[in-house]
Amino acid sequence: MTDLFYTNMDTPVGPFLVAGNEEALFYTSFSTGRWPRKPQPDWIEDVGPVKPYIDQFNAYFDGDLTEFNMKLAPSGSPFQMQVWAALQEIPYGVTWSYGQLAKHIGDPGAGQAVGAANGANPLPIVIPCHRVVGGDGTLTGFGGGLETKLTLLSLENAAADAGDQMRLL
Numbered sequence: 001m002t003d004l005f006y007t008n009m010d011t012p013v014g015p016f017l018v019a020g021n022e023e024a025l026f027y028t029s030f031s032t033g034r035w036p037r038k039p040q041p042d043w044i045e046d047v048g049p050v051k052p053y054i055d056q057f058n059a060y061f062d063g064d065l066t067e068f069n070m071k072l073a074p075s076g077s078p079f080q081m082q083v084w085a086a087l088q089e090i091p092y093g094v095t096w097s098y099g100q101l102a103k104h105i106g107d108p109g110a111g112q113a114v115g116a117a118n119g120a121n122p123l124p125i126v127i128p129c130h131r132v133v134g135g136d137g138t139l140t141g142f143g144g145g146l147e148t149k150l151t152l153l154s155l156e157n158a159a160a161d162a163g164d165q166m167r168l169l
Contacts, residue, residue, distance in 0.1 A: 005049040006039050013148045018050045024073035030144030063159035066092040068126045083117035090131045093156040097135045
């Protein structure tokens with residue numbers, strides 16, 4: 001395995017773990033929620049190699065970035081990889097239900113499996129699992145906690161609304 005570098009950056013939702021190297025981003029994690037990811041003993045604490053990712057996350061949190069441009073290196077089952085790829089197709093400022101996501105991947109009966117894959121997402125925010133809600137539009141489980149999910153959705157909605165207003169002027 002290649003060396004992984006990490007740092008915890010300050011964000012509006014609390015400390016946020018960013019882990020990767022010059023080649024790709026491997027993991028992100030919220031400090032909140034049920035199962036925050038912890039740095040592994042063989043990871044190297046060094047902001048330098050992950051600084052380009054941090055710059056993009058800062059722009060996202062500032063409302064200036066709506067689409068990430070970075071190579072990702074998630075690791076999961078073929079089904080998880082399919083769900084994570086589909087998550088990246090949910091537009092900024094938009095939410096889909098688990099059922100919509102299951103239909104999008106061609107398996108309308110896989111809502112629960114889609115939910116499990118969402119929960120296993122190793123790259124929250126950049127693979128936007130926070131954009132998935134219950135069938136009735138309610139906020140449902142999120143690894144970073146529902147308050148974090150609400151903050152991310154509110155940030156995206158405010159930035160999307162501001163962008164619409166700018167286009168109208």
